[in-house]
Amino acid sequence: MSDHLINCTLHLADNSLIMGHRLSEWTGHGPMLEQDIAISNIALDLIGQSRNFYQYAANLINAGNESKTEATEDTLAYLRDAREFKNLLITEIPNGDWAKTVLKLFFFSNYQFYFYQKLISSSDEQLAAIAEKSLKEVTYHLRWGSEWVIRLGDGTEESNGRIKLALEEIWPFTGEMFEPAEYEKACKENHVSVDVSEIKNDWQNKVREVLERATLSYSQDEEVWMQSGGKNGIHTEQLGFILAEMQFLQRAYPGCEW
Amino acid sequence: MNNDEPLWEVFIRSKQGLDHKHVGSLHAADAQMAIENARDVYTRRMEGISIWVVESKSIHSSNPDEAASMYDPANDKIYRHPTFYDLPDELKHM
Numbered sequence: 432m433s434d435h436l437i438n439c440t441l442h443l444a445d446n447s448l449i450m451g452h453r454l455s456e457w458t459g460h461g462p463m464l465e466q467d468i469a470i471s472n473i474a475l476d477l478i479g480q481s482r483n484f485y486q487y488a489a490n491l492i493n494a495g496n497e498s499k500t501e502a503t504e505d506t507l508a509y510l511r512d513a514r515e516f517k518n519l520l521i522t523e524i525p526n527g528d529w530a531k532t533v534l535k536l537f538f539f540s541n542y543q544f545y546f547y548q549k550l551i552s553s554s555d556e557q558l559a560a561i562a563e564k565s566l567k568e569v570t571y572h573l574r575w576g577s578e579w580v581i582r583l584g585d586g587t588e589e590s591n592g593r594i595k596l597a598l599e600e601i602w603p604f605t606g607e608m609f610e611p612a613e614y615e616k617a618c619k620e621n622h623v624s625v626d627v628s629e630i631k632n633d634w635q636n637k638v639r640e641v642l643e644r645a646t647l648s649y650s651q652d653e654e655v656w657m658q659s660g661g662k663n664g665i666h667t668e669q670l671g672f673i674l675a676e677m678q679f680l681q682r683a684y685p686g687c688e689w
Numbered sequence: 690m691n692n693d694e695p696l697w698e699v700f701i702r703s704k705q706g707l708d709h710k711h712v713g714s715l716h717a718a719d720a721q722m723a724i725e726n727a728r729d730v731y732t733r734r735m736e737g738i739s740i741w742v743v744e745s746k747s748i749h750s751s752n753p754d755e756a757a758s759m760y761d762p763a764n765d766k767i768y769r770h771p772t773f774y775d776l777p778d779e780l781k782h783m
Contacts, residue, residue: 463694465715465726472729575725582718 437491438517438614439624440558441507442662444484445518447565448508449670450539451477452677453526462529469575473536476568481508483561509681513670517612520661521604523670530583530593535601537576541637542608543569545630554622577641584645591646598647606657608634615662696745697723699730701737707782709741717742 454474461467485504492502500506521539526532547569550562583590609631611619618624642649660666680687694716700709712731717723723742731737751759763769 463716465717465730468733469726469729472733578721578725582722 433491433495435614435617436555436623437488438612439618440484440488440491442517442612442614443558444481444488444507445516446481446522446539446543447477447484448481449516449518449673450522450536451475451481452673453522454532454536456526457532466529470532473572473575476565476572480561480565480568483564487557487561505681509678513666513674514664516666516670516674517662517664518666518670519604519607520658520667521601521607523661523667523673524601524604525669527597527600528593529579530590531597531600533576533579533583534594534597536572537580537641538601538605538638540569540572540576541634542630544573545633545637546625546627549625549630552622553624555624558624577637580641581645584642584647594645595647598642603655603658606655607659607661610657610659610662612662694718697727697742698745698748699723699727700741700743701727701731702739702741703737709739712736714745 451474454470454477457467458471458474459467461470482504485507488507489502489504496502519539519542521535524535526535544566547562547566551559551566553559553562580594583594585591609627611627615624615627619626639649695718696714697717697720698714699712701712702709715723715726715730717726720742724740727740727742732740
């Protein structure tokens with residue numbers, strides 16, 4: 432059970448860290464000053480969430496493992512390789528243009544929103560507490576992302592074209608959210624974590640509502656082939672590039688602080 | 690930077706006090722977006738609990754060139770100050 436709990440916690444930590452890192456790439460490059468700050472705030476929220484999960488994971492790892500080097504939030508974020516990361520693929524795919532970024536964020540925040548809503552009732556007090564704190568942040572991310580999707584979809588010919596293209600590109604990365612990994616199946620047994628298949632309906636209803644308001648058609652049938660693998664450490668080539676940039680300093684100068 | 694979007698003036702009410710104070714301005718496409726931008730730009734450090742936004746073009750201001758005729762005549766009318774009255778205890782927020 433303990434290994435499964437560690438993996439569940441790392442999965443949530445990795446989701447937030449990689450998504451937060453991706454979004455932080457917009458800092459200084461946002462389309463307007465105001466949106467630059469908005470998306471950087473969201474990135475910071477996510478990195479904050481990941482810290483809470485990593486700290487908890489580190490405690491769990493150290494509790495069951497007294498002989499080896501101590502795990503910390505930093506060793507988990509900076510010293511694991513791509514195959515050990517359990518983030519969803521949607522968090523690591525490149526930002527692309529603003530349309531792709533906001534659609535990606537909408538899908539992911541929508542997932543986090545329903546996930547954390549259930550995680551609040553987890554039998555694991557620590558996970559429940561992190562979920563409660565994070566849900567407030569995610570509620571805003573979801574609102575912000577939804578409004579941008581609607582604004583672009585129901586905007587100009589160009590913005591509509593861009594969000595349609597983004598929809599085609601990102602949709603295949605949404606299926607993975609609702610396919611439980613082994614550790615997720617194990618963790619739902621004692622209500623430690625969430626049964627992801629249970630939140631699929633809510634997620635789809637929200638997506639349908641927002642896409643309709645954005646004048647985009649929700650005709651994504653179940654037959655579309657979905658990408659998966661991230662939860663089990665099988666990633667796109669993109670994660671390697673993210674880690675190379677994110678981990679370089681700690682690997683080149685171990686223990687470096689500034 | 691794209692400045693096609695109209696300019697908005699932002700007013701924030703802090704935890705202390707009842708008034709919304711002018712804190713600055715920003716660009717946004719509509720009021721909803723202006724409130725969200727204000728939240729992200731001006732309340733990052735727990736500055737506020739309420740936000741007002743108003744399109745800058747809706748604000749009309751007095752002309753600085755007329756300051757003398759507008760404000761100077763009040764200088765010697767000390768009797769207009771209510772400082773000679775005792776305020777009842779029930780009166781709040783004065």
